[in-house]
Amino acid sequence: SEPCQNGGRCVVTWNDFHCSCPANFTGKFCEERVWCESDPCPEATTCIDVPAGYVCLANATFNSSAAIEFTTNTSVTRTLGSLLMDFRTRDEDAVLLRAMEEVDSLQIAIKNSSLLVDIRSGNSIEGVSFLSQNAVTDGAWHTISLSMEEPSALSSRWVAHLDGSINMTLQGNAGNLDFLKNNALIVLAENFTGCLGQVKIGGIYLPFTSHLSYPQPEQFQQSSRRTIQLGCTGADVCASSPCSNAGTCRDLFNSFSCACSAGWEGLLCESNIDDCQSSPCVHGNCTDRLADFQCECFRGYIGKKCDINVDDCVRHQCQNGATCIDGVYGYSCKCPAQYSGPRCEWPFPPEQCGKNFTCLNGGKCTTETWGANCTCKPGFTGRNCQININKCDPNPCQNGGTCQDSENKFKCLCSASYTGERCDINKGTPGAFFPSPLIEVAVPVACGSVLLLSIGLIFMILTARKRRQSEGTYSPSQQEVAGARLEMDSVLKVPPEERLI
Known part of the structure; x- marks a missing residue:
């Protein structure tokens, strides 16, 4: 006969067989259905396969409004010896979960920002209680896990596990949570603002999705009819960019913190960190800078912190x-x-x-x-x-001149082509004939003066001659000239210069 069910294919092996099941079935004979393969859950939820069925999970947001209520169906048969809950809040006082049936009770709450667990059930009178030392109202996700050390006993110690810490055995004894099977009312998120994630009692989920019909026999079902806001959302606390000076806003669920850039501090990164507060300058005065400091070192010290003594040796x-x-x-x-x-x-x-x-x-x-x-x-x-003191060291004489040292002075012996105190004047240049700057000026001035004097003198002589030639215009006759000459010769002998005229 064909042992594989639901369309499974039998594969014979040595002295045995196994079933190759379709994607939506599993088990040795393909008898168990894998419900999540058919994607039965609504959008924004996650499908989780459970024995004989599935559950659609999602986080939920609560805003101090009416709580939600759950009860078990009549088919829960397993022992309810454990509890797990994820939560996120900033409430300092709130009830996360509570249930009561006659003398038996269960409560998980927040009291003065700490987590409170109280279980009273079974034949134990003292019950189990726990109050966390650390606050759980920081807006981050927290997980509390509780389980009985001896699930089959009427009364046992309970073990708590909070946020990855080591298992803590709680004081006192209490029975299991089977009193919840008696149609006891389980209340979640009473006067609570925040988010709830997974909630499981005895391994059975308490889902927040709206009244879906699940195939599995063991269920916790919502008894209240209110609509739950799925997903975990808080106020958009970073929308106003509250962090100053390039600080980064971190959303902490209905609150925020600022991650400040280097050099800034304060709730809103509004204060410049005083880098001189720690007195970093060992031997110097400190000046604060942005994310830094500067030391003005005392004499004799160097270094970023003026901590290095200068080696004066x-x-x-x-x-x-x-x-x-x-x-x-x-x-x-x-x-x-x-x-x-x-x-x-x-x-x-x-x-x-x-x-x-x-x-x-x-x-x-x-x-x-x-x-x-x-x-x-x-x-x-x-x-x-x-x-x-050797005035010739170094040699002050230029152009190959030889230096002769004497007391507090020196003398340069120059080569044939050079002259001057330091042999710095080439005899082939005009400067060689006029070694003194005064002479270089005086000689041209004297030559110019002589030239001007000569020109003036020549001009005066020419002017005088011209004047004499132009005095009188009378021209005597030959007889008058001869007569006059005889008379003049007998009276005055004309000078040579006059004769030339």
Whole structure:
């Protein structure tokens, strides 16, 4: 006979068989229907397969309006030894779930922002209670899971699991939740503003979708007829862009927080963080910047935080094998036994003028605190003025000139083509004939003056001649000329110049 049901195909294996089922059936004989394959749930809900049926799940939003109520149908046969609930709220006090049947009761509530669990059932008088240490009203999703340690016992300890924490065994004992099978009324979201997600009692879902008919025998069904707002939505708290200075608004369900950009703080990122508050400048004054600070270091310190002492011994001037000791904006010299002074430049014991110390080359000796010292004449240096300062080093003479050093001066011996104090004048240039700038100006001026004088003199001579030629226009006859000449010759001898006229 054909063992596979619902269109399943039997596949024979070694001494056995298995059924290859259609997509919407499962089980060894394809006897179990996979309801969600046919997509039976309305939009915005999720189909979950359960034994012998399915359920359509969705989160729901509540706004302090009337609660919703559930009861079991008469076909629930399993032991109700567990509970799971997802919730999200900012309410400090509200009832998430409550149920009562005579002396048995169940309550999950929020009290002063903490989660409260209270179970009183079975033959236990004390019951089980739990109050979370941490607040659960931060607008984030939270999950509470409760289960009996011994589900088959009339009374047992219960284990709680809140938001991924380790299992916590609760104080007291209580029985299972089978009293809910007796048509007890289960109330959800009483005076509650927020969202509820999955709610399961004994593994059976309490769905928020509107009055769907499910095939499975074991169900919790809505007894109230109000419409539930599916999905979890809160007020659009970020619509007004409440965060300042490029802060990012985070929607926390009917509230918000601001993730501030670097350098800002405050509820709305309105305050510039004082980066100098922690006194980061070790040896300096701090100036606050946006998301930064700047240190103005005291003398002798460097670095971002002025925490690095400058090594003043890098360029120390300690002499005679002395040891440099770094300080703050300075250094000191640790002298060998035979030297003293700020730089260990003085012999010890101190030398004295005329006794054990002499200045050379005309230097003047004076006795000071650290001993005798020389004031050298120009051109000499050294401890005893013994060094003639070489004016030829470096060579001041140009164009191959040879430098001759002498006392406090030098002389350049120039090659044949150059002249000047530093052999810097080429004899082939006009400047070579007039080495002095004064001469270069005076010679052209003198030549110009002579030229002008000559022109003036020639002009005066020509003017005088012209004047003499133009005086009188009378022309005598030959006889008058001869007579006059005889008379004049006898009276006055004409000068040579006059004869020329």
